[in-house]
Amino acid sequence: MDRRTLDRLASIVGEAGIVADRMRRLAYESDGLTLEREMPELVLLPRDTDETARCMRVLHEAGIPVVPRGAGTGLSGGATPVPGGVTIGTARMRDVLEVNASDRYAIVQAGVVNIAISRACAKHGLFYAPDPSSQKACTIGGNVAENAGGPHCFRYGSTTRHVLGLVIVTAEGEVLDLSHPVADPDGYDLIGLFTGSEGMFGLATEITIQLTPMPAATQTLLAIFPSLDAACESVTDIIAARLEPSAIEILDKLTIQAVEASVFAAGYPTDAEAVLLLDIEGGELEVETTVKGIEPILARHGRLELRSARDAEERERLWAGRKGAFGAMGRIAPDLYVADVVVPRTRLREIVRLATDECTKRGLKMSNVFHAGDGNLHPNISYDRRDPDEVERVLAAGRAIMQACVDVGGSLTGEHGVGLEKQEQMKLLFSPADLAAMDLARVALDPDRRMNPGKMLPLRACMETRTRPIPGGMRAEEARP
Amino acid sequence: MTMDSETLVDYARSLDCIHCGLCLDTCPTYQLTGRESSSPRGRIHLMRAVAEDRIEANADFAEEMDFCLVCRHCESVCPAGVEFGAMMEFTRDALATRARPGPLARLARWLGFRVVLPSRRWLRLTVTLLGLAQRTGALRIAAPLLGLRGRMLASFPRVPSRAERTPLPASTPAQGPARESAAVLEGCVMPELYGRVNRATVRSLAAAGVESRCAPDHVCCGALHAHNGDLAGARTLARGTIAAFDALVDDSGAPLPIVVNSAGCGAHMKEYGRLLADDPEWRERAAAFGARTRDFAEFLAEPERRERLTAALREAADSAPTRPTTYDDPCHLCHGQGIRSEPRALLDCIPGVELLELEDAESCCGSAGIYSLLRPQDSQDVLDSKLAALRASGAEVLVTANPGCQLQWESGIRRAAMDVEVVHLAEVVARAIDGSGD
Ligand SMILES: Cc1cc2nc3c(=O)[nH]c(=O)nc-3n(C[C@H](O)[C@H](O)[C@H](O)COP(=O)(O)OP(=O)(O)OC[C@H]3O[C@@H](n4cnc5c(N)ncnc54)[C@H](O)[C@@H]3O)c2cc1C
Ligand code: SF4
Ligand code: SF4
Numbered sequence: 036m037d038r039r040t041l042d043r044l045a046s047i048v049g050e051a052g053i054v055a056d057r058m059r060r061l062a063y064e065s066d067g068l069t070l071e072r073e074m075p076e077l078v079l080l081p082r083d084t085d086e087t088a089r090c091m092r093v094l095h096e097a098g099i100p101v102v103p104r105g106a107g108t109g110l111s112g113g114a115t116p117v118p119g120g121v122t123i124g125t126a127r128m129r130d131v132l133e134v135n136a137s138d139r140y141a142i143v144q145a146g147v148v149n150i151a152i153s154r155a156c157a158k159h160g161l162f163y164a165p166d167p168s169s170q171k172a173c174t175i176g177g178n179v180a181e182n183a184g185g186p187h188c189f190r191y192g193s194t195t196r197h198v199l200g201l202v203i204v205t206a207e208g209e210v211l212d213l214s215h216p217v218a219d220p221d222g223y224d225l226i227g228l229f230t231g232s233e234g235m236f237g238l239a240t241e242i243t244i245q246l247t248p249m250p251a252a253t254q255t256l257l258a259i260f261p262s263l264d265a266a267c268e269s270v271t272d273i274i275a276a277r278l279e280p281s282a283i284e285i286l287d288k289l290t291i292q293a294v295e296a297s298v299f300a301a302g303y304p305t306d307a308e309a310v311l312l313l314d315i316e317g318g319e320l321e322v323e324t325t326v327k328g329i330e331p332i333l334a335r336h337g338r339l340e341l342r343s344a345r346d347a348e349e350r351e352r353l354w355a356g357r358k359g360a361f362g363a364m365g366r367i368a369p370d371l372y373v374a375d376v377v378v379p380r381t382r383l384r385e386i387v388r389l390a391t392d393e394c395t396k397r398g399l400k401m402s403n404v405f406h407a408g409d410g411n412l413h414p415n416i417s418y419d420r421r422d423p424d425e426v427e428r429v430l431a432a433g434r435a436i437m438q439a440c441v442d443v444g445g446s447l448t449g450e451h452g453v454g455l456e457k458q459e460q461m462k463l464l465f466s467p468a469d470l471a472a473m474d475l476a477r478v479a480l481d482p483d484r485r486m487n488p489g490k491m492l493p494l495r496a497c498m499e500t501r502t503r504p505i506p507g508g509m510r511a512e513e514a515r516p
Numbered sequence: 517m518t519m520d521s522e523t524l525v526d527y528a529r530s531l532d533c534i535h536c537g538l539c540l541d542t543c544p545t546y547q548l549t550g551r552e553s554s555s556p557r558g559r560i561h562l563m564r565a566v567a568e569d570r571i572e573a574n575a576d577f578a579e580e581m582d583f584c585l586v587c588r589h590c591e592s593v594c595p596a597g598v599e600f601g602a603m604m605e606f607t608r609d610a611l612a613t614r615a616r617p618g619p620l621a622r623l624a625r626w627l628g629f630r631v632v633l634p635s636r637r638w639l640r641l642t643v644t645l646l647g648l649a650q651r652t653g654a655l656r657i658a659a660p661l662l663g664l665r666g667r668m669l670a671s672f673p674r675v676p677s678r679a680e681r682t683p684l685p686a687s688t689p690a691q692g693p694a695r696e697s698a699a700v701l702e703g704c705v706m707p708e709l710y711g712r713v714n715r716a717t718v719r720s721l722a723a724a725g726v727e728s729r730c731a732p733d734h735v736c737c738g739a740l741h742a743h744n745g746d747l748a749g750a751r752t753l754a755r756g757t758i759a760a761f762d763a764l765v766d767d768s769g770a771p772l773p774i775v776v777n778s779a780g781c782g783a784h785m786k787e788y789g790r791l792l793a794d795d796p797e798w799r800e801r802a803a804a805f806g807a808r809t810r811d812f813a814e815f816l817a818e819p820e821r822r823e824r825l826t827a828a829l830r831e832a833a834d835s836a837p838t839r840p841t842t843y844d845d846p847c848h849l850c851h852g853q854g855i856r857s858e859p860r861a862l863l864d865c866i867p868g869v870e871l872l873e874l875e876d877a878e879s880c881c882g883s884a885g886i887y888s889l890l891r892p893q894d895s896q897d898v899l900d901s902k903l904a905a906l907r908a909s910g911a912e913v914l915v916t917a918n919p920g921c922q923l924q925w926e927s928g929i930r931r932a933a934m935d936v937e938v939v940h941l942a943e944v945v946a947r948a949i950d951g952s953g954d
Contacts, residue, residue, distance in 0.1 A: 058553070058572075061571055062555075062558035080550050107537060126550030126551070127549075172537045172539075298591075362594065362595030362596045363596065365536070366532070
């Protein structure tokens, strides 16, 4: 990057908003998918829409690619830097701008952490419903970009159902104000289009989200099963019986053991083959009848034990265990590959078995956690990125699992996005014409394809991305503002 | 991996991090900067990169390691069980040995760690000088010359009078029949600045039927050394501490449980086993020592003692309502020792105390041992949001359980011109017994 561009950027965000030295930039080389790494040319941390827009204009003039980044908890390489690109992080845009309890919405900056929204509106008896397991760290901007889901999205729907408005800064540095405190504004649903765009349509700086009233009653059940199959089958039956828990999660034995060894030990029995975790929410009566309906189904499938959380604290603990599951796998190996496939619920068992086989035959250690209600499963494969052969086997197993899911009518990603990781597999689902159509939507907003280039759309299928390394690169000394 | 990088980073521990990011939001330095390299995940990533020879441990690296408060909040939320505190102690020690700081800084380190802290006489002299400077107004005059550090010093709580700075007696009998005895750590700075807390500690123990014994010649446990890159010094002091306390035994010859009213010291002493793991002669004694170390609140909250204490409190109580009170968790109590409910349970035993919630009570106040002296600006920035939370809580009394935090809060509250009294948990208990509270 030339000196002048750098100086202009530095004068916009100030010293605290720029990360230029090589050592610190290295901390940004990956998101939660540590397999993919790239050094950003520069990292900018603007404070608001205006600073972001001014930076983007400078970068537009200089023709430099941009990668938005929230908390970097993504699991598909969405926030992995691109060669010669600038990473723009939202970590200093953390203000809750407005909470409107009577109209049930909040306006927040993009870098606000998911859980902070619920904290900010708790006193009004409201919360922000989508609850990714990373909710204590991930940002609302990242959630919008990935259309994140979470255990309770079975009842409440994923992020896209909760976004009312956006302020977007486009690749050219234009500010697009799509804020609406009401659902379903007139005209094309640009907000719907943006949600799930993985940072390729622009950078969201402010987000208006819908708040949800806390349910009058909640009951959390933990059912312990002698087999994973039995747990899966009860889910199918619960749903077939038109019973509607708000969250339906399954954890397998290896996951249970890792969680129980962690600070989030929730009291799951470590000798169980599987546990089923259910939240039933609603009015008192509704909760009671739903629980009454569920109990015999669990019994019929041979549950060994059924626990019901006695109070909010125990409920919190049971869920904290589930939400710590990914991290807890750090006890097994230094890295974790999280597949994110979705299949019709009735095919869950079949796919779990297949995934297990694919891993076993490659000598890989796999554990399972899934949002069973949505048919979204996460076969988690433990590995060590220092072992190239193991990495190859992990990727091969991942590909085999994705292929199998597509074959039974499922999809590649339930919530983590395509990013770098599942790019090639997009071709399993979409024809070149489909992909070209997607690219058209993108160039409408980003004609130069400079926003998060080289992600999501497979490279050869439709077009060449125009990333080019910046001539000469940038040396640490030069980069210091 | 080169020899050099290997000695800089606890590589095996760094591999425990799975890069999930769940620790980010809890980290005070990430909160302040929003910079990944100032977050726990970022720091571990950089450590690992150093160990793998991908980057050099340059000045920027050292700065990010220095910036960390070692509050260990990241450990409390890490599902992978990363032992961040231990990793940071390792790296700081290596950096301190390798990097050659200027002669003045070296002298200050040597004076502080090797001369003053381990010696009762030197500590007393230092604090006396400080008190003198306060009383004569010399500090007020000198403060502006010292910049921010001077201003910190100027808002330092008043050094107690000489009469108050007396050590505890070798034994303080239990009130009524003695049920058991415990060894009490007096600490290094504690008798000089917070002798009243030590007295309140043995007073509370007495009310719970516990005789308190002290190790007369013991001074420093070495926690500050370990946190600030002097592991060798820390090991020497650990051995001395173990020897001093192993000598305190009950009638049957069994060593006494050790009660600690300073969270930072307690957390460190509980981990002596790790500190001396490579020392075959001391390893086992160190582990046994760690296992008998108890925080003040942890010790008294155990059912039998709590019952006895409650009875004593009931007898004494003029159960007049106290001023609105809140409790702030010292990092090395909640994150370092996992002690959260015990102090609250003790406060619960005291008639008339109504506890208000303090938002983010588990986040660091910026004291962090000697951090407030080493990095005064960062320390104050960290405290700012805590002061806001305190203001919002409406409390007029803030209870803590660590001398460093007590100092930090007292100075901060004074600078912010707020009207909140800061007390140690032991003081609240002792006042309730003796009715000298409010
Ligand atoms: C332990 C763990 C558990 C997880 N559980 C879940 C789960 O239950 N459900 C789920 O859906 N996901 C889950 N994830 C994945 C991840 O947390 C989500 O994808 C989350 O939405 C990412 O948010 P982030 O702020 O970390 O974004 P990042 O990872 O920083 O970025 C993600 C993508 O969003 C883009 N982006 C970020 N901010 C903006 C912005 N302001 N404007 C435009 N684009 C932007 C980036 O370019 C990137 O493509 C989990 C991850 C972990 C580590
Ligand atoms: S929570 Fe633990 S495993 Fe996750 S990033 Fe932080 S230190 Fe690493
Ligand atoms: S110890 Fe505290 S300051 Fe240091 S990385 Fe962990 S949370 Fe941050």
